[in-house]
Amino acid sequence: MKTDTFWRHATLWPALVLFALLTILPLMKLFALSFHDVEWVNREAVWDWVGLSNYAKLPQDNLLRAGALNTLIFAVVAVALQMLLGFILALLTTRVVRGRVFYRTVFILPILVPGIIIGAIWKLMYSYDFGVLNSILMALGLAPQDWLGSPDLALLSVIIVDVWHWTPFCFLLLLAGLESLPDDIFEAAKIDGATRWQELRHITLPLMLPTIAVTFVFRMILAFKVFDEIYLLTGGGPGTSTEVISFTIYRRFFTEDQTGYGAAMSIAVIAVIAAGIIAATRATAGKGAKA
C-alpha cells in the first residue's frame, strides 16, 4: 500500500496547514507581542521590547481580577443550576412518549439562536421602564427591579439568562442518559424494596456519572467563553459587576489598543486553560476512563 503515502498526506495536510497558519502562528505572534509594547507610528507598528513587564502587570490589574472572579462565579453558579434543574426535570419526566418531537423542538431552539439575540430578547424583558418582568412584579404588588442597572443584581440577571438558555439542553442530554439506563436494575431494586431515594443515590447517580460529567464539562467550556449575551445585556457593567474574562481581553487589546499587554493576558488565559485540560486528562486517565 505504498502508493497511498501521497494520499495519506494529501488528506491530512489541509487541516494541518489551517491549524498551523491560524492557530499556531497567531499563538506565536501573541507570545512575541506579549514581550513588547506596540505603538502605531504612521500606520506602522513599532515594537518596543519590554521583557516580562506586561506579565508583571497582570496580577495588579483590577479589571482582570474582576473579570476572572466574575467568570468563575458565572460559570460555577450558572452551570450548577442548569445541571440541577435539568436533572430534576429529567427525573420527573422520563418515559413521556407523547409529544416528544414537540418538546425536543422547543428545548433545542434556545441553543440554535445567536447569543447576541438571546441578549436582545432579555434586554427587552429586563427593561426597567417597560420590561415584562417588572410589569409582572408590579402586577403582583412588588417593587420593580433594575435588573441590569444595579451592581448587586446585574450578575444574577446575567446568570438567569444563561440558566434559561442552557437548562433545556442539559435536560435533553441528561434525559437521553436516563432513558438509556438498563431497566432490569431498577426492577431488581424495586423487588429488593429500595426506596426512591436509595434508588437515586445508589443506582441512578452512579450509572449517570459519565453523562453528567460530559454535560458538565461541555457546559463549563462554553460558560468560560461567555461573551455575546453579556456584551448586549450589560457590556460588563455597571462598573465591573458583570465583567468577564473575554471582555477584559477585548477591552485591553482592542478598545484601549494595549496590544502587548492584551497579548500577555491572552497567553496567560490560554496557559491556564491548557494546564487545566492537561490536569483533567491526567486525572481521568488515572481512573482508566477513556473518552
Added chain:
Amino acid sequence: MTHASDTHQPLATPQRRFALTDGQVAVIRHLILMSFALVVLFPFFWIVSAAFKTQIDLLMGRILFEPNLDGFTKVIFDKTSDFLRNFGNSMVIGAISTFLVLVIATLAAFSLYRLQWPGWVLHSLLGWSVIFHMVPPITLAGAWYSMFRSVGLDNTYSGIILAHTTLHLPMALWMMGVFVRDVPKELVEAAQIDGAKVPHILWHVVLPIVRPGLAATGILTFIFSWNEFPVVLVLSQRQTATVPLGIGKYAQENTIAFTEMAAASTLSILPAFLLLLFAQRFIVRGLTSGAVK
C-alpha cells in the same frame, strides 16, 4: 430462614400513601414538561410580539396591541438599514466556511482513522484541536486581526471565512471522526487491495456511509457560523458585518430602536428555526454525536 431480614422487611418497603395511577403520573409529567416548555418559549413569543408593536406600544408596555409591520419595513427597506446586507454576508460566510469545514474535516478524519497514521499524530492533532476549542476565541482574534491586516485580509470575506473555518474545524473534526469510524475498516482495506485509489474510496465507499453525518455536521457548523459574534466583532467592519453585529449595533445606540431590534432578531432566528423544523433529525444526531459520544 433468618429472622433479622424479616424484621427489616417492613421498613425497607416503600410506603406510598398517595398511590397514583399510571394515567395520573403521565398527566403530571406532561404538566411539568408543558410548564417548562412555556418558560422556554415565552421570551421568543415576547420578542416576536415586540417586533409587531409600535415603539409607543412597546414603551407603554401594552399587552394588547394592533399588529404593525413598521419594524420589519424599516429593517428591510429603510435606506439606512444594513440588515439585508448583513443577512447576505452571514449567508455567504456561513455557506462557504461550512463547505470548507466539511471538506477539510472529512478528509482529515478519514486520514486519521483509516489511513494508518501513527498514534502520536492522531493524539497530538486531536489534543491540539480540543485545547484550541476550549480557548475563548477572543484570545486569538487579536492576532488574527494583525496578521490579516499585514496581508490585506482585514475586513474581507476571505479573512472572516478563514477565521470561521478554523474556529469550527475542531467540532467538525470531532463529529466527522465519530461518523468516519462507522466506515468498516475491512471495506476500506478490501478496496485498497483491489487497487482503488483514495479519492475513489472516499467517493464510493466513505461518502455514502457518512452522508447523514455530513448533513448533521454541516447544519450545525452553518448555524454556529451564523451565530458567531466575538470574531466578526474584531475582524469586520460595515461592509462585511454579519447579522449578530447588526443586532449588536441596535443595542449600542443611545436611544435603542427596540421595535427594529426585535424585528431584526425575529428575522435572524428564522434560518435556525426552519432548519430545526425540517432537519431536526440531523441536528439531534449532530448534537448527540458531538456531546455524548
